[in-house]
Amino acid sequence: MLVAVVGPSGAGKDTLMGLARARLEGDPRFRFVRRAITRPAEAGGETHHALSVHEFEAAREAGAFALWWNVHGLLYGIPRDIEADVAARRVVVANLSRGVLAEAASRYRMRVLVITAPTPVLAARLAARGRETTEDITARLAREMSLAPGLDIATVMNDATPEEGAARVLATLTRAAEDALRS
Numbered sequence: 001m002l003v004a005v006v007g008p009s010g011a012g013k014d015t016l017m018g019l020a021r022a023r024l025e026g027d028p029r030f031r032f033v034r035r036a037i038t039r040p041a042e043a044g045g046e047t048h049h050a051l052s053v054h055e056f057e058a059a060r061e062a063g064a065f066a067l068w069w070n071v072h073g074l075l076y077g078i079p080r081d082i083e084a085d086v087a088a089r090r091v092v093v094a095n096l097s098r099g100v101l102a103e104a105a106s107r108y109r110m111r112v113l114v115i116t117a118p119t120p121v122l123a124a125r126l127a128a129r130g131r132e133t134t135e136d137i138t139a140r141l142a143r144e145m146s147l148a149p150g151l152d153i154a155t156v157m158n159d160a161t162p163e164e165g166a167a168r169v170l171a172t173l174t175r176a177a178e179d180a181l182r183s
Contacts (some may be wrong), residue, residue, distance in 0.1 A: 001180040002086060002108040003173060004096040006147075007115035009140055010125035012158040012165060013095060016115055019166035020093075020173060029177045031085050033094035036065070036077040051075075067104055069097045083108075089180045091173060102148040111176050112147060113169070114155045121159055 007013050021032045036049040038056050051059065056075045060068055065077035082092045086108055093113075096104060104110050117125070119141055126137045147153065154172045158165040 001089075001091050001176050002082065002104060002110040003091055003093045003113050003176050004101055004104055004110055005093060005113045005115060006096060006098050006101070008117075008122055008143075008145055010122040010129075011115045011117050012125070012162065013115045015162050016156070016158060016165045016169045017093065017095065019162060020169045023166065023170060024173070028090070029180075030091050030093065030173065031082070033078055033082060033092060035095065036075075036079070038075040066107075067096065067100050069100045071097050071099065091176045091180055093173065098145075098147060101151060105148070105151055109180070111152045111154055111179075113172055114145070114147075114153060115158055115165075115169070116145070116155065117158045 005013055005017060017032065024030045024032075034047060034049055036051050036056060036059065038051055038053050039048065040050055053075065056077065059065065060075075060077065064080055066080045066082050068075065068077040070076075076097065078094050078096070082094070085092045101110075101112060116122075122141060123137060126132060126140065127134070132140065154175075156165065156168040156172060158168075
């Protein structure tokens, strides 16, 4: 099963997924995917496979990506080798764009894991990052988090400590592993 992680900026997706990855390390039921991104490795944020636009496009043309998308001026890709993991009934956890969820659901057994937080918490976290103006943060928070109809969705509210949020993510991933074995 593919577990597609989505959520608004400031929800703590990277933090919770990092904690979950560390706690599940060595558990053969799970694979956490490292995305290919046309962003330098030293740019910060998630650990990713940094590619130039030319390298990304060549990899895409060669069929290296199961899913790919372009958002905020960057190209993102999920490696094709996830398909072997899904076929082996492993839970493949990947941070995806909402824009590719319908395509992913048409190709894989998928559950969407929405990680979110109350609006005041999101606003405080975005402000603490110091990367956007107050106006930019207000505009970002006003964007609607809409998902395609018919998706299998699980929601984790990240409104407590990172450890509590990670425990909620782990519970959701454990249910996904149990469901993957039943299919």
